[in-house]
Amino acid sequence: MAEESIYEVFARRGAEDPLAHVGSVNAVNGVLAETYARALYAEDAPWAEMAVIPRSAIRLIERPRPR
């Protein structure tokens, strides 16, 4: 089957709340990532907004420094 990618899931409870990272899913494409995010993170409580983004699309500006 097609290769999976990690998608990060972001959501906000109310329109005035900040967009927060709520978790991640593994999926072979964006539509499946949406389905999984909905099933894992939206079943019990509705969000005002939810989005998924492939981790590979995130451009890291600062990296954690090793301790």
Next chain:
Amino acid sequence: MPDHVSVSLDALQASADSLLAVGLQYGLWVEKSPSVEEQIALSSMSQDKLGHARAFQLLVHEAGGPDPVEQQYDRGVDAFRWNVAWTAPLPSWYHLVVAQALFGRALLADLQAFAPGTRPAELLGKIVQEETWHTRHGDAWLASAGVSTGGARKGYEQALGDLWPYAVCFFGVEGEERFSEDVASGARTQDDASLRESFLAEVGTVLEARELEVPSLTADQALVEELAARNEESVLELVGLLQDPIGRAMARL
């Protein structure tokens, strides 16, 4: 209480039984899903479908039919009015997702054919929203068929070959009407010929985009009977799941 346009008991029972069959089919695949995400998504979709089935079972009872417990546990195998497509054997993950992509959009069209002013139409808001998500899930897997090679591509082609006859027969036999009483009374906004034509046109576009081909078939009585014969074992499995003696006893407590 507003006057509603009456829907035939047959149409209500067919919807209830079809939704029940889908819910059970999805449930059977939860433990065999290819990932944890799929297990959770599929169990959620199964739950949605069983909930939709329940809503229609209540409409059946409201219209003078048996109560939901009797519908679920006390009918013989031949009394179920589910669409032949939803009791098709689904031997692989490819079969499950192709069934979802093909039959899911047919089911949506079928439900949306209940006219405004009917009791089913009042339920449709949430049902359509959830059914649309389920079909998108099947579509998303089918999208990967377009870029698949080797074994995966063969898997999709095999599944499509096996399930295409069911898609052709989803809206019944050509030249006949499944719910003629409801079309005549205005309880349904489209007849089977119109639903079939729209559905096959839509699916044709989807399959062409994935470079998947299907044979030309006619939905005739012989094909429907052949499909029903193919489904014998899977139907017995579904009814066996439903009418497990422990479940039946618990339902009557």
